[in-house]
Amino acid sequence: MPPLPLLPLPLLALLVVATQARDxxxxxxxxxxxxxxxxxxxxxxxxxxxxxxxxxxxxWAVPSALASPAYFTVFDDSQWASAAGVxxxxxxxAAKQAGGATPITxxxxxxxxxxxxxxxxxxxxxxxxxxxxxxxxxxxxVQCTNAxxxxxxxxxxxxxxxxxxxxxxxxVLLCTALVSDFLFWxxxxxxxxxxxxxxxxxxx
Numbered sequence: 239m240p241p242l243p244l245l246p247l248p249l250l251a252l253l254v255v256a257t258q259a260r261d262x263x264x265x266x267x268x269x270x271x272x273x274x275x276x277x278x279x280x281x282x283x284x285x286x287x288x289x290x291x292x293x294x295x296x297x298w299a300v301p302s303a304l305a306s307p308a309y310f311t312v313f314d315d316s317q318w319a320s321a322a323g324v325x326x327x328x329x330x331x332a333a334k335q336a337g338g339a340t341p342i343t344x345x346x347x348x349x350x351x352x353x354x355x356x357x358x359x360x361x362x363x364x365x366x367x368x369x370x371x372x373x374x375x376x377x378x379x380v381q382c383t384n385a386x387x388x389x390x391x392x393x394x395x396x397x398x399x400x401x402x403x404x405x406x407x408x409x410v411l412l413c414t415a416l417v418s419d420f421l422f423w424x425x426x427x428x429x430x431x432x433x434x435x436x437x438x439x440x441x442x
Contacts, residue, residue, distance in 0.1 A: 261389065262380040271326040271371045275310075275364040278382040279392035283354045288385035292353050294364065298378040299346040306370035310378075312338030312351055315361040326369035333367075342366070342376055359392045 262276045283289045296310055311333035313321060321329045333339035340349040353362050368374045383389055 261382075263378070265375065265377045266366055267373075267375045268366075268368065269371050269373050271367070271369050272329060273366045273368070275366060275378075276380055276382070277361050277363045277391075278384075279359055279361045280353050280355065281359050281385045281392050282356060283385045284356065289352065289354050291383055291387045292385040293383050294351045294353060294362065295381045295383075296340070296349045296351075296364070296378060297347070298342060298376050300342065300344050300376050302375050304342070304344045304374070305372035306368070308342040308369075308374050308376070309333070309367045310340045310342060310349060311365050311367050312336075312353075313363045313365070314353075314355075315363070318361075318363045326367055329365075330367045330369060339367075342374075 283292045
């Protein structure tokens with residue numbers, strides 16, 4: 239009987255990604271001036287509970303001395319687009335004016351942002367500004383929570399059931415193929431047994 243085929247790894251990877259919350263833990267070690275970290279689409283916030291839930295929580299630790307000031311900067315999608323054509327310090331100033339710039343302190347720290355919008359779903363972007371372009375090493379943990387209390391970006395909602403349906407269909411097709419292969423193998427095996435018997439009868 240042929241060996242069982244493996245489930246396609248890309249399909250399983252998509253299913254795993256769909257079930258993971260947006261919790262980014264990483265170590266940034268760079269001398270770049272401006273580094274994108276994560277984006278998250280927050281849904282419309284109408285009630286007090288939704289406004290409390292819609293947040294971005296950042297914690298960080300700096301394992302080595304800071305050579306120059308650096309910031310976590312938060313932009314909504316319109317600010318992010320307008321900041322694309324300006325230098326690093328202008329990006330920091332724009333983030334400060336919007337209340338979305340937190341200095342990265344050598345002692346570590348936490349920052350909490352409530353990201354509210356009463357009109358439409360909106361993407362928010364987090365980036366690290368290291369405008370003097372000296373070496374910066376920072377460990378951080380970013381957790382994004384949407385207005386409904388889940389940790390899924392708006393564009394990711396509904397993907398899990400979709401992936402689950404496709405996975406179920408694949409399993410059904412796989413089982414059908416395995417049964418068909420087994421029946422074919424069994425038929426071939428029976429024929430290989432009968433053929434020598436028929437030759438023996440003819441020789442007699």
